[in-house]
Amino acid sequence: xxxxxxxxxxxxxxxxxxxxxxxxxxxxxxxxxxxxxxxxxxxxxxxxxxxxxxxxxxxxxxxxxxxxxxxxxxxxxxxxxxxxxxxxxxxxxxxxxxxxxxxxxxxxxxxxxxxxxxxxxxxxxxxxxxxxxxxxxxxxxxxxxxxxxxxxxxxxxxxxxxxxxxxxxxxxxxxxxxxxxxxxxxxxxxxxxxxxxxxxxxxxxxxxxxxxxxxxxxxxxxxxxxxxxxxxxxxxxxxxxxxxxxxxxxxxxx
DNA sequence: ATGGCTTCATAGTGAAGA
Numbered sequence: 001x002x003x004x005x006x007x008x009x010x011x012x013x014x015x016x017x018x019x020x021x022x023x024x025x026x027x028x029x030x031x032x033x034x035x036x037x038x039x040x041x042x043x044x045x046x047x048x049x050x051x052x053x054x055x056x057x058x059x060x061x062x063x064x065x066x067x068x069x070x071x072x073x074x075x076x077x078x079x080x081x082x083x084x085x086x087x088x089x090x091x092x093x094x095x096x097x098x099x100x101x102x103x104x105x106x107x108x109x110x111x112x113x114x115x116x117x118x119x120x121x122x123x124x125x126x127x128x129x130x131x132x133x134x135x136x137x138x139x140x141x142x143x144x145x146x147x148x149x150x151x152x153x154x155x156x157x158x159x160x161x162x163x164x165x166x167x168x169x170x171x172x173x174x175x176x177x178x179x180x181x182x183x184x185x186x187x188x189x190x191x192x193x194x195x196x197x198x199x200x201x202x203x204x205x206x207x208x209x210x211x212x213x214x215x216x217x218x219x220x221x222x223x224x225x226x227x228x229x230x231x232x233x234x235x236x237x238x239x240x241x242x243x244x245x246x247x248x249x250x251x252x253x254x
Numbered sequence: 255a256t257g258g259c260t261t262c263a264t265a266g267t268g269a270a271g272a
Contacts, residue, residue: 010261061262107272203258
């Protein structure tokens with residue numbers, strides 16, 4: 001089973017690239033973030049024709065998540081139960097017995113912003129929900145755009161980013177709080193190249209210069225660890241014409 | 255250098271992303 005996550009920064013713009021990526025990679029599950037598309041405009045037909053079923057929770061302009069899968073999805077859940085949030089950032093479904101939780105964690109903008117406080121409160125709610133979700137679904141993968149670089153090695157210039165949003169201690173502590181639920185960052189289960197990133201700014205030729213951050217993750221429960229076979233970031237997708245600023249992250253399971 | 259690029263939105267001295 002191959003599962004993946006990709007912040008596509010507009011599914012409308014990126015649909016041809018998503019279809020091409022599905023054809024080339026044949027994932028069992030692909031979680032999308034920043035679809036920026038209302039549900040009424042979701043491209044069912046094109047994805048179905050490619051062999052994929054889809055659940056989705058979108059809105060105009062911002063946010064929006066979708067889960068694409070070859071196999072049927074059960075117990076689809078939209079949003080974090082009990083959290084009042086207009087922003088469409090969470091979608092969960094069970095596929096082949098694995099609980100897939102797709103998240104677009106808030107960006108936070110800057111540490112002195114209200115959005116940063118929203119991010120931290122949101123992460124607290126996510127963690128509380130996942131603690132319960134893990135009891136129901138021991139085989140669980142949390143995939144998505146976390147908007148957190150967990151360690152300095154996930155940052156091209158740790159000194160420049162020190163204390164900044166995406167790298168601040170409270171955000172990293174929130175990431176570790178998720179890990180403490182009994183989860184692991186699947187990317188780090190395997191040897192990886194130094195300076196492996198999943199996002200590069202559109203500006204300043206950042207991709208060509210590999211000035212990036214690793215902020216997209218696939219974190220898995222203990223029960224799934226033995227099944228993990230390989231993890232990688234697909235930098236090729238970032239080289240496309242008119243790419244998303246994020247690259248897909250892929251985990252292969254037995 | 256608080257810029258730079260891309261998207262969606264509207265026609266803004268734009269907003270937001272990361």
